[in-house]
Amino acid sequence: MASKKVLAITGAEAAAYAMKQIEPDVVAAYPITPQTPIVEYFAKYVADGEVRTEMIPVESEHSAMSAVVGAAAAGARAMTATSAQGLALMHEIVYIAASMRLPIVMGVVNRALSAPINIHCDHSDAMSERDSGWIQLFCEDVQEVYDLTILAVKLAEHEDVRLPVMVNQDGFILSHGVEPVEVLPDEVVKKFVGSYKPIYPLLDTDHPVTYGALDLYDYYFEHKRQQIEAMKNVYRIFPLVAEEFYKISGRRYNYVEPYKMENAEFVIVALGSSNGTIKDVVDELRSEGKKVGLLKIWMFRPFPKAEIQRYLTARKAVVVLDRAASFGAEAPLYEAVKSALYEVAVRPLMGSFVYGLGGRDLKPEHVRYAFERAMALDLVADREEYLGLRE
Amino acid sequence: MPLTMKKLAEIFTNREIGITQGHRMCPGCAAPMTVKMVLMTAKALGYEPIIGFATGCMEVSSTIFPYTSWSVPYIHNAFENVAATISGVETAYRALKKAGKIPPDKKYAFIAFGGDGGTYDIGLQALSGAIERGHKMLYVLYDNEGYMNTGNQRSGSTPPGADTTTAPVGKVVPGKLQLKKNIVEIVAGHEYVYAATVTPGEPMDFINKIEKALQFDGPAFIASLSPCVRYWRVDDDKAVDITKLAVQTKYWPLYEVDRGVYRVTRKPASFKPVADFIKIQGRFRLLLQRSDAEQILNELQQYVDRRWERLLAFEEATKDKPIR
Ligand SMILES: Cc1ncc(C[n+]2csc(CCOP(=O)(O)OP(=O)(O)O)c2C)c(N)n1
Ligand code: SF4
Numbered sequence: 153m154a155s156k157k158v159l160a161i162t163g164a165e166a167a168a169y170a171m172k173q174i175e176p177d178v179v180a181a182y183p184i185t186p187q188t189p190i191v192e193y194f195a196k197y198v199a200d201g202e203v204r205t206e207m208i209p210v211e212s213e214h215s216a217m218s219a220v221v222g223a224a225a226a227g228a229r230a231m232t233a234t235s236a237q238g239l240a241l242m243h244e245i246v247y248i249a250a251s252m253r254l255p256i257v258m259g260v261v262n263r264a265l266s267a268p269i270n271i272h273c274d275h276s277d278a279m280s281e282r283d284s285g286w287i288q289l290f291c292e293d294v295q296e297v298y299d300l301t302i303l304a305v306k307l308a309e310h311e312d313v314r315l316p317v318m319v320n321q322d323g324f325i326l327s328h329g330v331e332p333v334e335v336l337p338d339e340v341v342k343k344f345v346g347s348y349k350p351i352y353p354l355l356d357t358d359h360p361v362t363y364g365a366l367d368l369y370d371y372y373f374e375h376k377r378q379q380i381e382a383m384k385n386v387y388r389i390f391p392l393v394a395e396e397f398y399k400i401s402g403r404r405y406n407y408v409e410p411y412k413m414e415n416a417e418f419v420i421v422a423l424g425s426s427n428g429t430i431k432d433v434v435d436e437l438r439s440e441g442k443k444v445g446l447l448k449i450w451m452f453r454p455f456p457k458a459e460i461q462r463y464l465t466a467r468k469a470v471v472v473l474d475r476a477a478s479f480g481a482e483a484p485l486y487e488a489v490k491s492a493l494y495e496v497a498v499r500p501l502m503g504s505f506v507y508g509l510g511g512r513d514l515k516p517e518h519v520r521y522a523f524e525r526a527m528a529l530d531l532v533a534d535r536e537e538y539l540g541l542r543e
Numbered sequence: 544m545p546l547t548m549k550k551l552a553e554i555f556t557n558r559e560i561g562i563t564q565g566h567r568m569c570p571g572c573a574a575p576m577t578v579k580m581v582l583m584t585a586k587a588l589g590y591e592p593i594i595g596f597a598t599g600c601m602e603v604s605s606t607i608f609p610y611t612s613w614s615v616p617y618i619h620n621a622f623e624n625v626a627a628t629i630s631g632v633e634t635a636y637r638a639l640k641k642a643g644k645i646p647p648d649k650k651y652a653f654i655a656f657g658g659d660g661g662t663y664d665i666g667l668q669a670l671s672g673a674i675e676r677g678h679k680m681l682y683v684l685y686d687n688e689g690y691m692n693t694g695n696q697r698s699g700s701t702p703p704g705a706d707t708t709t710a711p712v713g714k715v716v717p718g719k720l721q722l723k724k725n726i727v728e729i730v731a732g733h734e735y736v737y738a739a740t741v742t743p744g745e746p747m748d749f750i751n752k753i754e755k756a757l758q759f760d761g762p763a764f765i766a767s768l769s770p771c772v773r774y775w776r777v778d779d780d781k782a783v784d785i786t787k788l789a790v791q792t793k794y795w796p797l798y799e800v801d802r803g804v805y806r807v808t809r810k811p812a813s814f815k816p817v818a819d820f821i822k823i824q825g826r827f828r829l830l831l832q833r834s835d836a837e838q839i840l841n842e843l844q845q846y847v848d849r850r851w852e853r854l855l856a857f858e859e860a861t862k863d864k865p866i867r
Binding site: 180212218227244248 | 591593602606609611614618619620621623629630632634635636642645669672676
C-alpha cells in the first residue's frame with residue numbers, strides 16, 4: 153500500500169485533484185454554483201501545466217456534454233462536471249452518452265432544480281437522470297468524492313461495462329466543506345486507471361465507424377436490451393474494481409455500506425452526506441441500547457436490489473430518507489427500496505421521509521424522530537412525511 | 544496543379560468519396576452534392592475527413608441502421624450540437640497527438656454538417672461557441688431554407704413569402720413575414736474565422752473555397768445554398784440550375800469573409816430580376832397569387848440590390864485590412 157498523504161480540502165477540490173491525477177485527455181466544462189470550483193481548480197492545473205489535459209471552456213453545459221461525447225467517441229478519456237440546471241440542460245445528451253456506450257465520468261455536485269431558483273443541495277438533479285443509463289454513485293464525505301472519482305474511471309471503462317458514471321457529491325455540504333482527505337501518490341492513481349483503450353475510435357480512419365445512426369423499430373429495442381445487459385454487468389464488475397481500489401488505498405467500497413446492522417431491528421436507508429449525521433444518531437441510540445442501524449447507498453444506479461433485500465429482510469421497520477421528491481408518486485429512493493422489499497419473505501414495516509429540499513438542514517433530532525417513529529412501529533407505507541418542514 | 548471538377552472526377556473514378564450511393568435522399572436533392580464536393584476536395588488534398596452531422600434530412604437518410612452510407616468516420620450526436628461535438632473530436636485529436644497516441648503524420652479534417660435549422664436556429668449557440676474558441680474545424684451549412692426532416696417548417700433562413708407548414712400563407716397572414724437571417728455576417732462577426740457562401744451550381748468557386756477553408760488555421764464556415772426539390776417544388780433535375788439563378792439574381796451572392804476582409808468571388812456581368820428566382824418555385828405560388836404580389840417582388844428586388852451594393856462597399860472598405 154502507498155504511503156499516506158493527507159490534505160485538508162473541499163469536495164470540489166477533491167474531485168478536481170482526482171481529475172488531475174487521472175489526467176484525462178479532454179475536460180469540457182461550464183461553471184455553475186456549487187460545481188464552479190471544480191472547473192476553476194482544474195483550469196488552474198491546466199494553466200500551470202500540471203496536467204496535459206486539453207480543456208474546452210464551452211459556452212454551456214449542453215455543449216460540455218456534447219463535446220465530451222465527441223471527444224470520447226474520438227478515442228479520448230473525457231470528463232466533465234456540473235450541477236442542477238447544468239445537468240438539466242445536458243439532459244438530452246446525457247442519454248446519448250450512455251446510449252453510445254461512452255465511458256465518460258462526470259462529477260455532479262447535487263443542487264436543487266428550479267423553480268424557485270435555489271443553489272443549495274438536494275438530489276432532484278441526479279434523480280432526473282435516474283433512467284438515463286448512467287451509473288450513479290453517491291458520496292458521504294470528501295474522501296469518498298476523491299476515491300469514487302478515481303474508481304469510476306476504471307468502472308466506466310471496463311470492457312464489460314462501457315457506460316458513463318456520475319459521481320454525486322452534496323452541493324456546499326461536501327463541495328465547499330473542508331475535510332481531511334488521504335490522497336494517493338500520482339503514480340499509483342495513474343497505474344490504477346491505466347491508459348485508456350478506446351473501442352471504435354473515430355480517429356481510427358482505417359476502420360471507419362458510424363456513431364448515432366438512425367435506429368428504427370427494427371433494431372432500437374435490441375440495442376436498448378444490450379444497454380440493459382451492460383448495466384447488469386456492473387453488478388459483476390463493480391466488486392472487482394472496488395477490490396482493486398482497496399488494494400491501493402485500504403478503503404473498501406461496495407454497493408451499500410451497512411452501519412451497525414448486526415441485529416438491527418430499525419433501519420434507515422439514505423444517500424449522500426446525511427449518512428454522516430445518521431451514523432452519529434445511530435451511535436447515540438445504540439449507546440442507549442436501541443437496536444438501530446443504517447444502510448447507506450453508495451450506488452443508486454444500477455440499483456443494488458440484492459443487497460437491499462439481503463440486508464433489510466425481516467427487520468422490524470425500515471425508514472427511507474429521500475432528498476428529492478417525485479411529484480405525484482413516491483420519493484425515488486423509497487420507491488426503489490419498497491419495490492425491492494416486495495419480494496422478501498418477511499417484509500419490514502416501511503416509512504418514507506423526505507428531507508433537506510433546497511439545502512434545508514437535516515438535524516440529528518430529525519433522524520432521531522424518524523428512528524423513534526420506526527421503533528414505535530408508527531409508520532404507514534403509503535404516507536410520505538417530511539423532516540424539518542414548517543407545516 | 545489546382546483542383547478542377549475534371550480532376551476530382553478522375554481521382555474518384557476508382558476511389559471512395561466517403562459517402563456512397565444508396566442513401567435515401569430524394570432524387571435531385573442538392574444536399575448530397577454539397578457533401579460529396581466537400582469530401583472529394585478534402586480527400587483530394589490529402590485530408591482524412593471525420594464527419595459530424597446535425598439531425599436533419601441528410602443525417603436520417605444516410606445512416607439507417609444496419610446500413611450506413613459513410614465510409615469515413617461519422618458521428619451524429621443531436622440536432623443542435625454538431626459544432627460542439629466536432630469541437631470535442633478536434634480537441635481529442637490535439638490531446639491524443641500531444642500524448643503521442645496517434646500517428647503524427649495524419650492530416651485530419653474535422654467537418655461538421657448542419658441544415659439551416661440546425662445552424663441558424665437551434666444550433667447557433669453551439670456554433671458560435673465553437674468558432675469563438677477557435678477549433679480548427681470546417682462547418683458546412685447546407686441551406687434548404689426549411690426544416691425538411693420534419694416536413695417543411697419555417698426556419699430563420701426561410702425567405703419571406705415562402706409557404707411553410709408553421710408559417711403558412713393564410714387568409715390573414717401572408718406566410719413568413721421576416722427576412723432571412725444573415726448567417727454569414729453573424730459568423731464573420733467572430734472575427735478570427737473564414738466564412739464563405741457557395742453553391743453546387745458554381746463548382747469551381749465551391750472547391751476553391753473548401754480548399755481555402757480547410758487550409759485556414761482556425762474555424763471555417765461554408766454556407767451552401769442547397770435546394771430541396773420537394774419543398775421548393777421544382778423538378779428533380781433543377782437543383783443545380785436554380786442555384787445558378789440564385790447567384791445571377793443576387794439572391795445568393797458568392798463571397799467570402801477572411802478575417803474581416805470581404806471579397807465577392809462572382810460578379811456576374813449582368814443580373815436577372817429576383818422575380819425569375821421566385822417565379823420558378825412552387826413554394827412562392829401563393830405569394831404570387833396575392834393582389835400585392837408585384838409590390839412584394841419590387842421590395843424584394845430593392846432588398847437584394849441594396850445588399851449587393853453593401854457587399855461591394857464592404858469589399859472596398861475592408862481590402863487589405865484583416866482584423867488579425
Ligand atoms: C431538440 C430537438 N428539437 C427538435 C427536433 C426535431 N427535428 C429534427 S430535424 C429537424 C429539422 C431539421 O431541419 P434542418 O436543420 O434545416 O435540416 P434539414 O432536415 O432541412 O436537412 C427538427 C425540427 C430534434 N431532433 N431535436
Ligand atoms: S426532403 Fe428535401 S432536403 Fe430532404 S432529401 Fe428530399 S429534397 Fe433533400
